[in-house]
Amino acid sequence: MGKTFKTQYRVMYHDADSTGHLSIPALGNYVLDTAGLHAIELGISMQMLASQGMTWVMSGMRFQIHNLPEINSTLELSTQISGYSRISSQRDFFVTCGGQKVADISTEWLIINTHTRRPVFLTDVFPQIADLKGNEPPLDRYAHIRTQMQAPDTKKITVEYSDIDINSHLYSIRYLAMALDTLGKDILSGRRIQCINANFVSEILYGNEISLLSQCCQNTHNIEMQVEGKTMFRAQVETN
Amino acid sequence: MGKTFKTQYRVMYHDADSTGHLSIPALGNYVLDTAGLHAIELGISMQMLASQGMTWVMSGMRFQIHNLPEINSTLELSTQISGYSRISSQRDFFVTCGGQKVADISTEWLIINTHTRRPVFLTDVFPQIADLKGNEPPLDRYAHIRTQMQAPDTKKITVEYSDIDINSHLYSIRYLAMALDTLGKDILSGRRIQCINANFVSEILYGNEISLLSQCCQNTHNIEMQVEGKTMFRAQVETN
Numbered sequence: 001m002g003k004t005f006k007t008q009y010r011v012m013y014h015d016a017d018s019t020g021h022l023s024i025p026a027l028g029n030y031v032l033d034t035a036g037l038h039a040i041e042l043g044i045s046m047q048m049l050a051s052q053g054m055t056w057v058m059s060g061m062r063f064q065i066h067n068l069p070e071i072n073s074t075l076e077l078s079t080q081i082s083g084y085s086r087i088s089s090q091r092d093f094f095v096t097c098g099g100q101k102v103a104d105i106s107t108e109w110l111i112i113n114t115h116t117r118r119p120v121f122l123t124d125v126f127p128q129i130a131d132l133k134g135n136e137p138p139l140d141r142y143a144h145i146r147t148q149m150q151a152p153d154t155k156k157i158t159v160e161y162s163d164i165d166i167n168s169h170l171y172s173i174r175y176l177a178m179a180l181d182t183l184g185k186d187i188l189s190g191r192r193i194q195c196i197n198a199n200f201v202s203e204i205l206y207g208n209e210i211s212l213l214s215q216c217c218q219n220t221h222n223i224e225m226q227v228e229g230k231t232m233f234r235a236q237v238e239t240n
Numbered sequence: 241m242g243k244t245f246k247t248q249y250r251v252m253y254h255d256a257d258s259t260g261h262l263s264i265p266a267l268g269n270y271v272l273d274t275a276g277l278h279a280i281e282l283g284i285s286m287q288m289l290a291s292q293g294m295t296w297v298m299s300g301m302r303f304q305i306h307n308l309p310e311i312n313s314t315l316e317l318s319t320q321i322s323g324y325s326r327i328s329s330q331r332d333f334f335v336t337c338g339g340q341k342v343a344d345i346s347t348e349w350l351i352i353n354t355h356t357r358r359p360v361f362l363t364d365v366f367p368q369i370a371d372l373k374g375n376e377p378p379l380d381r382y383a384h385i386r387t388q389m390q391a392p393d394t395k396k397i398t399v400e401y402s403d404i405d406i407n408s409h410l411y412s413i414r415y416l417a418m419a420l421d422t423l424g425k426d427i428l429s430g431r432r433i434q435c436i437n438a439n440f441v442s443e444i445l446y447g448n449e450i451s452l453l454s455q456c457c458q459n460t461h462n463i464e465m466q467v468e469g470k471t472m473f474r475a476q477v478e479t480n
Contacts, residue, residue, distance in 0.1 A: 012269070012273040013269070013272050013273040013276045013405075013406075014269040014272065014273065014405070014411065014413065016405070016406050017401070017402075017404070017405075017406075018401070018404050018405065018406060018407075018408045018446075019406075020406045023402070025402055029252070029253070029254040032253050032254065033252040033253040033254065036253045040312075071406065072280075155398070158395070160417075160418075160421035161257070161258070161420070161421050161423075161424070161425050161428045161429070162257075162263070162265055162417040162418075162420065162421050164257070164258050165253075165254070165256070165257075165258065166253075166256050166257075166258060166259075166260045166311065167258075168258045171254065173254065177402040178400075178402075180401070180402070181400035181401050181402050183401075184401070185401050185446055185447075188401045189401070206258075206425055207425075
């Protein structure tokens with residue numbers, strides 16, 4: 001049972017964007033899959049939690065992007081638990097390709113009761129976390145975004161079946177992909193994203209109509225998702 | 241250089257739908273990735289074609305679904321070229337999991353000139369195809385759907401950056417996912433889909449506004465995508 005978990009992924013056809021490089025949502029998919037594999041090894045998998053009426057949910061993410069490789073490259077992911085509190089744990093990911101840095105990603109997780117949808121005390125359900133902190137220095141934690149968004153809706157999206165995951169809510173990486181899409185093709189195909197802070201505020205469900213609001217000031221892009229006027233997600237994206 | 245190409249994939253976290261089973265779009269991703277790997281082995285990869293101003297595009301797909309496995313299962317994919325004509329080739333896929341049939345999928349491909357977007361003579365660009373037909377009997381080819389759709393629009397979707405692929409057009413499996421989403425959560429989470437015929441009529445581009453039309457008669461679901469009144473895609477889905 002390792003404090004550090006390592007795995008590899010090949011950048012597949014559908015992981016590439018129009019430039020032929022790994023897309024940020026595809027990188028996010030591999031981050032979440034790796035988290036799941038490490039949790040299985042640590043005996044705290046989503047399947048195990050489900051049998052007790054609980055599940056993992058992600059409350060925040062921070063991406064520091066270095067260099068996204070091309071299709072068919074091999075990604076090396078290394079992950080560790082970098083810290084924890086009574087109700088949350090920080091899991092960090094170090095992603096490389098042929099020895100070059102691809103991205104550093106910090107995530108924060110809660111365990112919730114699937115009936116009440118409220119957090120439980122993580123250290124009660126997963127007491128062994130005290131012995132599982134990894135050896136690498138923790139990455140910068142995601143920033144809480146408190147900007148009150150004043151922008152008008154840029155668009156509305158209805159959540160479809162293909163957007164939801166095994167928890168029957170909007171898949172975390174779909175929040176991210178929808179938010180990044182507001183930046184438009186010129187910025188995205190220019191591969192200009194350097195840093196992303198994402199705050200998962202509330203669960204978005206099948207059939208919900210999401211209002212996407214976005215605002216840009218120089219190289220800082222703020223995006224907010226609302227459902228019926230309530231903030232569900234916020235992201236701040238820094239471009240060069 | 242094998243007539244049959246075999247590969248494996250683990251059903252990852254993001255490949256599962258709300259039921260925890262492999263989703264049909266995720267299966268489609270693996271089918272296309274496998275096609276790409278076999279094309280590299282045969283010396284007719286998308287990258288090689290790109291250097292000559294050409295690319296592969298898919299004109300049709302037929303899925304016969306048997307049993308979609310759960311998350312973390314290992315899929316075995318086997319593919320072969322099952323037939324060809326002057327301008328198209330049929331590539332079939334046989335997907336199993338632990339010896340059980342998952343799905344049989346037949347696809348049809350063209351090579352197009354990336355400037356004119358028109359098909360070229362496949363047998364001129366890829367003459368070695370004559371010696372590469374696989375040994376398994378061909379699967380049933382996809383059906384041409386000629387139904388004139390009279391239904392009103394069910395919804396409109398604007399193509400975002402995350403929907404387009406390395407060819408800078410709507411990724412084939414996104415056509416399929418958008419079409420399947422029209423069936424709604426009850427049918428999709430009931431895992432009732434048995435057969436899909438998909439016809440890729442025309443390229444849909446970034447920023448296009450897609451009108452989705454759908455009609456259901458007993459267990460047959462017809463879906464059509466239009467852009468500015470022109471038919472771009474048709475699918476027929478059979479459920480139990």
